[in-house]
Amino acid sequence: MTEMLQILDVDGTLVGESPVDDSVTRGLYEAMVTARIFDHKATALQRQGRLATYAPYEGQEAAQIGAVAMLEPGDWLVASYRDGAAMQSRGYPWTQLLLTRTGDERGGRPPAGVNVLPPSITVGAHMVHAVGLAWAESLKGTDAVAMTMFGDGATSEGDFHEAMNFAGVYQTPTIFVCQNNGWAISMPRARQTASETIAQKADGYGMPGELVDGNDVLAMYDAAARAVDRARRGEGPTLIEAVTHRIRGHTTADDDGRYRSPEETARWAERDPLERVRLYLDAAGVWSRKWQEEIESAATAAIEAAVEEAESLEPFTAEEIFDAMYAEVPPPLAIQRRRAAEAGLA
């Protein structure tokens, strides 16, 4: 088995060289704490019927936040429905993330200048976009890169093969980050692909592949930073496999008891990505209960404000559906739009 990169072990002990100083590590920790609070809040809102089906990312915060932390504002992120933590750290507001789950199409509209595409719902499709985004940046002569995040299951789609192959041939500045969280709905990783690791698939496309402890935010940062640097220097794409775990069901609508044992989840909960960083910071003398409370209450306040904002928007109207479809509403649709405005959609 290929060696798996780990820098911070589950006890919070450094077993490699940290790519960042402790102030950055504190920032990464704060981002993970905030992301988890959002994840729990979104799950609770769904239970209260205030949100549609939600795909929780609990347990995958390090894989997401570690991977994107060194991206520059001009870089692109194109991720999936489970990647809210990564997207928000790149500027996609909590409010918009909530709107994608309240049935408001404005959830797909991050603020101008935020180079994050809305979450991909069709498994795999967005990986190919990341190739085009990166290619375009090369054509424009910028040094921006494109990162894409996807699951272990997504590697079975033809789109994965075609995206990886294209990126390899064009040497696009694309970073492929696979969060291998052990499951694709009810399908365990072992039955998703016969290859030993997902990282090794990079070989077939002529690019480096790296196996990383996805619950170790420092390892994720380190691997991603090296991949981003290579891409920026014009040295082409990289595949990173972040080994992590889906702690919750596939979505709030999924009953994972049908296909997996609670013991498995409990084992992984011991490898929690947040706790090991807390232990490390504590040992380094840069963590305190007071600071923990401060970052938690700041996160809670920001998230409550986002919920408030999302829930107080005027509802998306029937006319807006038509307006959003084409740059200019074509005449036959304009007739349907007028009817929608008058009497509902006739």
Next chain:
Amino acid sequence: MAELNYREAVAHGIAQEMRRDPLLVMLGEDIADAGGVFKTTVGLLDEFGPERVRDTPISEQAIIGAAAGAAMTGIPTIAEIMFSDFIAVCFDMIVNEVAKARYMTGGQISVPMVIRTANGGGSRFGAQHSQSVENWCMMIPGLKVVAPSTPVDVIGLLAASIRDPDPVVFFEHKSLFATKGEVPDGEIVDTLGTAAVVRQGTDCTIVALALMVPRALEAADRLAEEGISAEVIDVRTLVPLDTETLLGSVVKTGRLYTVEENPRLCGWGAEITSIVAEEVFWDLDGPIVRITTPHIPLPSAEALEDLAIPSADRVHDTVVKTMG
């Protein structure tokens, strides 16, 4: 007689056919251990084992392609595509391979496979998980297209589709899964290409499919109270289309309404409209009216999705307005 819901009827129909034909196999994402994300295949793994009920990696092209390959050797297959929206991911396989194999080999190869898929709106799943795409498949020569509206039709038409020597795309409607119906004991096998007159009437013909059938029936009940006698036809299979029943009804009533969930342009009702206009134009007493979802991606907001998809109210009001 037993009462089953629509989702149980799916598993019931598959089990009936798997017991009859030991060669029949099924594959798809999350169909075995999990019993399907819509719980339409619950119990099949236990009864028929993992060789015949197989979970697959997330590879729609391989699901359809491999099922087609197996079917070409004479092993009938059922391939599940979790959401009908993702038929687009494997459309090449369906359109250029599955649908054309018989033609291009002069009948030496047939593809006895059924592509089952969860279709339609009403679940607030948004633009990429709610589409009604039966019209996409209707336009491909070589495919048969089935979309039942009741549990008993699910079983009978599924059995007919599985026994058919040609490929069938079988649309199960997400918003019908919980609906119940009486199902007779014993083997149930229906006939493709037969529409059902589900309500007799004399003033107009309302043609509907899948989720639109109960809505058309509800509208017809209310129209009856107001003195308009509407005949309601459940198309059941778009290909082959039962033109005899459709034309016979229109000749009798003189008025045609289609109720379609698919977006308006090139919806299946346009085809029926054109057949009726060509064949029995002089029997019509008024213009044909299509009641459809507008030509828009389906919104995920509850209120907007409900507005977009034809409702019993919209059917009722449209008939009242146009029958004058």
